[in-house]
Amino acid sequence: MLGEQIGTLSGEMTGIRVLSTGGGHAVTEASFQATGKLLGADIKDMGTYESALQADGSLFGEGQGISMTEDGQTITWHGTGVGRFNESGGVDWRGAVFYETTAADFIRLNGTAAVFEFDTEGSGKVRGAIYEWK
Template sequence: MLGEELGTITGETTGIRVLSTDGGHAVTETSVQATGTLLGAAVKDMATYESVLRADGTLFGEGQGITMTQGGDTITWHGTGVGRFNGSGGVDWRGALFYETAAADFVRLNGVAAVFEYAVEESGKVTGTVWEWK
């Protein structure tokens, strides 16, 4: 069951690389920079993820990132998800995130499985929301 909303982000894709096309399954690496909130605090987020185009046209992705507060706290995360191309040329992602931090204001995230909705527009603009999964 979905619990409380943990945060939101908006940002931009900063780079895309093709890593492989072996066997007709394109593998790309995407980097993103975003700003938003996490547990009510203003944050900046940097992330890189790899996605594999599967035979059915969906994407499987895995990534990691670092989230930083204005006060200098850092939260790292790992995630995985499934993406589907949408009608406007972008990709809609759904998946899970797992956090790790020693920062006192965010330490409760260490025990949280979080789920996300993440949209990448054709222009490279990204938006996302993360909820606690209870």
């Protein structure tokens, strides 16, 4: 069951590169930086993900990153999702994300599955929402 919203992000892409085009399947890597909230705390977030173009035009992606608070607490994350190109030339992503941390304020995220909506625009802007999956 979808639980409470635990986070929001907004920011921009910081880099994109093509990793391979073998066999007619393009694989790209994209990085982003964002600010937002996680469990009510202000965070800076950065991540990199690889996406592979599928035969039906959708994308399959996997990524990882780190969220940091102003007082130095860190939370790492790993995510997997599927994407569809949108009208702006960006991609709308939907998937799952898993966190790891020793930070006391975020320890409840360990062992928690979360789902995300992460949308990119052709201009490079990104925004996302994260929900606990119960």
